Amino acid sequence: MRPPLVRVLRRLGREGLVDLEAVSGLLAVGDQGERHSAPWFVRLLVGFGAWVASGFLVAFLFMVDLVPEDLGAALFGAFVLVGAGALRRSPAAEGSDFLQQSALAGWLVGQLMVVFGMAEGTDSPPVTAGVVLLVQVASMAFFADAVARFLASGFAVASVLALMLHWKVPQGDEVAFLLSALGAGLIWWHRPALLAGRFPQAVNPVGYGLVFSALALLALALADPLEQHPSGILASTALSAGVLLMAWCLLGERRRSGPGLAVLGLVLLLGLATSSAPGVMAAVGTLVLGFRAGERGLLALAWSFLLFFLAAFYYNLEVPLLEKSGLLLASGALLLGLRALLRRCG
Amino acid sequence: MMEEEPEYDASQSREADLVPATPEAILALRGHAGVSPEAVRRALELALPTPGPEAWTHFLDRTLLFLGGLLATSGVVCFFAFNWQALGRLARLGLVEAAVLLAALGSWRLGPERLAGQVLLTVAAALTGPLLGVYGQIYQTGADAWNLFLAWGLLILPWVLVGRNPVLWLLLLGLGNLTAWLAWDQLAGTDPWDSASFYLWMCSANSLVWLAGETMRRRNPGALARSWVIRVLAALCLFYAAVPSWMALLESRFEGPWLGPVFLAALLVAIFRLLRPRDPDLFLPAAGLAAAISVVTVAASRILLEESEAEEAGILLMGVLVLAQVAGAAAWLRRAGRSS
Numbered sequence: 001m002r003p004p005l006v007r008v009l010r011r012l013g014r015e016g017l018v019d020l021e022a023v024s025g026l027l028a029v030g031d032q033g034e035r036h037s038a039p040w041f042v043r044l045l046v047g048f049g050a051w052v053a054s055g056f057l058v059a060f061l062f063m064v065d066l067v068p069e070d071l072g073a074a075l076f077g078a079f080v081l082v083g084a085g086a087l088r089r090s091p092a093a094e095g096s097d098f099l100q101q102s103a104l105a106g107w108l109v110g111q112l113m114v115v116f117g118m119a120e121g122t123d124s125p126p127v128t129a130g131v132v133l134l135v136q137v138a139s140m141a142f143f144a145d146a147v148a149r150f151l152a153s154g155f156a157v158a159s160v161l162a163l164m165l166h167w168k169v170p171q172g173d174e175v176a177f178l179l180s181a182l183g184a185g186l187i188w189w190h191r192p193a194l195l196a197g198r199f200p201q202a203v204n205p206v207g208y209g210l211v212f213s214a215l216a217l218l219a220l221a222l223a224d225p226l227e228q229h230p231s232g233i234l235a236s237t238a239l240s241a242g243v244l245l246m247a248w249c250l251l252g253e254r255r256r257s258g259p260g261l262a263v264l265g266l267v268l269l270l271g272l273a274t275s276s277a278p279g280v281m282a283a284v285g286t287l288v289l290g291f292r293a294g295e296r297g298l299l300a301l302a303w304s305f306l307l308f309f310l311a312a313f314y315y316n317l318e319v320p321l322l323e324k325s326g327l328l329l330a331s332g333a334l335l336l337g338l339r340a341l342l343r344r345c346g
Numbered sequence: 347m348m349e350e351e352p353e354y355d356a357s358q359s360r361e362a363d364l365v366p367a368t369p370e371a372i373l374a375l376r377g378h379a380g381v382s383p384e385a386v387r388r389a390l391e392l393a394l395p396t397p398g399p400e401a402w403t404h405f406l407d408r409t410l411l412f413l414g415g416l417l418a419t420s421g422v423v424c425f426f427a428f429n430w431q432a433l434g435r436l437a438r439l440g441l442v443e444a445a446v447l448l449a450a451l452g453s454w455r456l457g458p459e460r461l462a463g464q465v466l467l468t469v470a471a472a473l474t475g476p477l478l479g480v481y482g483q484i485y486q487t488g489a490d491a492w493n494l495f496l497a498w499g500l501l502i503l504p505w506v507l508v509g510r511n512p513v514l515w516l517l518l519l520g521l522g523n524l525t526a527w528l529a530w531d532q533l534a535g536t537d538p539w540d541s542a543s544f545y546l547w548m549c550s551a552n553s554l555v556w557l558a559g560e561t562m563r564r565r566n567p568g569a570l571a572r573s574w575v576i577r578v579l580a581a582l583c584l585f586y587a588a589v590p591s592w593m594a595l596l597e598s599r600f601e602g603p604w605l606g607p608v609f610l611a612a613l614l615v616a617i618f619r620l621l622r623p624r625d626p627d628l629f630l631p632a633a634g635l636a637a638a639i640s641v642v643t644v645a646a647s648r649i650l651l652e653e654s655e656a657e658e659a660g661i662l663l664m665g666v667l668v669l670a671q672v673a674g675a676a677a678w679l680r681r682a683g684r685s686s
Contacts (some may be wrong), residue, residue, distance in 0.1 A: 033374020049672030332418025
């Protein structure tokens with residue numbers, strides 16, 4: 001639950017950071033800013049519309065032979081990207097939803113052209129993935145659109161995964177997952193500082209994009225379409241360490257108390273028990289980050305993913321049913337037992 | 347303090363206490379006269395505080411209960427799946443029956459007003475289906491699958507009414523739709539996905555439930571307080587009305603059943619004329635607009651891509667049309683959100 005803006009502004013006034021006489025005017029400005037933020041289902045509608053529109057536009061460009069071949073297509077795509085970025089930042093787009101959607105569709109068209117052109121022109125997967133990664137980083141920073149930033153973070157994770165697989169990095173898919181999870185963790189943990197930084201509007205969309213990509217990679221690893229046969233041990237160990245570190249920081253001076261030690265012990269034991277099911281610790285980590293940041297979206301994402309992961313885990317043939325049963329029962333009993341213990345301790 | 351400060355009197359704005367200190371609201375102050383970067387940083391610190399020890403304790407308590415219950419139940423399911431073939435008839439039936447009974451009794455002891463009671467009631471309702479499945483497997487009742495889902499829904503109905511739990515309502519809704527789908531498939535002998543009549547019947551039935559839900563919500567907000575159950579119902583109705591509309595448009599010579607667009611139009615009128623003036627929630631209008639956009643796009647694709655000979659121009663026009671529709675919808679939703 002967020003505090004009222006008026007209370008925050010009055011506090012700033014008492015601390016001498018704003019003029020108390022100006023609170024009324026600032027409240028009106030903040031009110032308008034808050035109302036301009038669209039709910040998630042409107043953003044979903046906009047994003048989906050942009051995908052469909054850009055599909056038609058790309059098909060048109062190819063049908064009329066407007067797209068140059070090879071690296072020319074990448075250059076063409078880069079121009080489209082820059083043009084879309086300029087359109088999105090133009091004062092005219094601020095008040096026009098049509099121009100905003102056009103810029104988003106143009107951004108997607110440019111992305112597709114760059115990928116197509118680089119892949120055709122260089123015939124080198126690492127160069128293509130590297131260029132795509134750079135384009136995503138630039139998009140996250142400078143393309144002033146929440147949907148584009150969310151998608152760009154997903155494309156960036158996909159580029160990293162492509163690089164890992166091309167270079168045959170051991171456990172490459174788990175490394176890509178961990179990089180995504182680490183990025184998400186750092187963004188949500190340091191959100192207040194980042195929001196006060198240079199790219200405040202990028203923080204939430206990129207944070208959500210990285211969490212979503214990390215969870216999607218874990219879900220994909222269960223299906224193992226790339227036949228990497230991930231053990232999940234690396235991801236589990238790193239996730240357990242991450243959640244343990246978060247618990248350590250959150251407990252502060254209470255970490256040496258009985259309940260504090262119980263919480264730390266629980267994280268360790270849960271990490272051990274679910275070492276072949278990293279989705280459990282990923283969901284726990286997302287829950288902690290979501291609660292700390294007061295983001296209901298992250299909490300909903302964590303619970304939805306956990307349900308999906310458990311269903312997928314049930315059908316995963318890599319782990320025998322008896323082993324799955326044992327580790328799930330042990331983890332469940334551990335959590336319920338700790339709840340009873342903490343309640344008894346008050 | 348209030349007397350020292352000017353009152354918040356912007357005529358177009360909400361009551362001062364209703365404006366939450368979201369990051370968006372605070373970031374809107376950046377660059378405003380008299381607001382330094384330091385003030386913004388401090389405002390973000392104040393608006394996004396780390397939860398206190400009490401909040402963390404409450405969160406930990408709930409998470410441990412939900413997560414522990416979920417993992418333990420999943421573990422039990424895996425254990426039965428592993429040993430299923432080795433278990434005797436009585437053991438299979440007895441185990442699932444005992445689990446249902448224990449969960450129901452636990453819920454009764456704790457009471458449906460407590461969170462643990464709600465969780466146990468949901469577990470009991472969810473396990474009723476597997477119990478019926480095991481019964482059918484052991485005694486070879488020969489019943490069709492839709493009988494099982496119908497019986498499951500009917501058996502848990504009293505719990506759903508007593509429990510006042512949105513998850514139980516959603517389970518019942520899913521069971522009802524699944525029963526109808528399977529019954530249509532097995533009794534009518536036609537694939538429901540290809541039958542416009544199926545969608546129209548389902549739209550009618552779900553609309554009646556939606557109407558009942560809206561009435562309940564208005565009379566007694568506690569009965570179905572979570573509006574997301576209503577949201578799911580409305581989205582289902584719109585889906586069932588949109589699909590036969592696409593079918594009608596894609597039929598050769600536009601000879602498909604035209605009741606689909608009529609149903610969709612009726613739902614849109616209900617959402618925009620009856621519900622919207624009384625309900626500030628934008629989900630229903632957004633879902634209605636998405637359904638309308640899908641139907642207009644399918645109609646345009648038929649005219650521009652199939653009936654016309656200028657295919658390239660048609661493709662370009664389709665892209666522009668989708669953009670214009672989504673932009674219009676987003677603009678309307680933003681305006682509606684600001685005026686709510």
